[in-house]
Amino acid sequence: MNGIPYNSTNEVNTFANRYVRPNVIDQRYQSRALLGILNSAGRVKRINGGSIVTQPILAQPNEATGSYFGADIFNTDAQEEFTNVESRWCAAYGSVNIVETDKLRCVDKESGLDFVAAKTESAFMACFDTVGRMAFGNGNGNGGKDWDGLAAAINNAAGFQVYNGIDRIANPWWQAQIVNPGTATALSTASMMTLFTQCQTDEERIQLIVTTKTGYASYWALLTPQELFTDDSVGNLGFNNLAFQGAALVMDAGVPAGTMWFINLDHVQLFLHKQQEFIFTGFMRPYNQPIEVGQVLAMGNYVVRKPSSCGQYQSISNA
Secondary structure (H helix, E strand, O other): OOOOOOOOHHHHHHHHHHHHHHHHHHHHHOOOHHHHHHHHOOOEEEEOOOOOEEEEEEOOOOOOOOOOOOOOOOOOOOOOOEEEEEEOOEEEEEEEEEEHHHHOOOOOHHHHHHHHHHHHHHHHHHHHHHHHHHHHOOOOHHHHOOOOOHHHHOOOOOOOOEEOOEEOOOOHHHOOEEEOOOOOEOOOHHHHHHHHHHHOOOOOOOOEEEEOHHHHHHHHHHOOHHHOOOOHHHHOOOOOOEEEOOEEEEEOOOOOOOOEEEEOHHHEEEEEEEEEEEEEOOOEOOOOOOEEEEEEEEEEEEEEOOHHHOEEEOOEOOO
16 A cells, blocks of 8 residues: 555555454454354354355154064155255445555554554454344344344244245244243243253253343342352353353343343354455555555355254343
């Protein structure tokens, strides 16, 4: 960039991608509880393109089974255990601009790179926080361009009847577990236990519960000193947590007020395009302005492959 001594645009772009990007991405995953835990649990998937993202899901168990003796005939009827869930691609951006008069204030190479790093980091942070905020959305924002978050996935036919192309009235197995007292009611461990057991099967259970700061404090107030357990694996990621039935309960700024989310990490994913996973486009100069502009871009979406394994606790007056 001409206004920064000894730093060409190419040098600055290389610096931003090589040095700024990895550091900021690592930091931002540690700033959002849900995203940080998904990343640590291997639930952030990097995939190639395609018009849509199709994944097989188990819709019903294989029923060609049973006891037998001697020369009994086995049930070999064709089984339709699987169906496909189709997720759309969504995108997010964060812009950064360098004003020429600001560049001219940089007196040497080091101060120029520091200035570029600060401005570029702000764009990475903005893009990442936008993706993190949409984790608890429903995909309807910005004219339907927002990413499909947990509000659409962990819901039932009364909330979001169709999720990823599957009608929840026609297919009740596609409905998530919901506990709603009907009116705003104080947080109850009895209601938490009800939802926890509804989500659990013999082979699966909830590993993560996410709520607001207020909800976290309300749950803490319900515990005796002897019940204040934590999950070390989540704590090692830098997130404060309390345990409920072995699941880590954490707070996340993106959680809507009055809600608590019960998540089976085996079935919740964030998928990102391999070629657009929070990438920096580099700076370019418009022909009609004394500035240089770049963007941080991300392309992907959230998907819950088995909503029935997750739940939402609603209408909590102190959360």
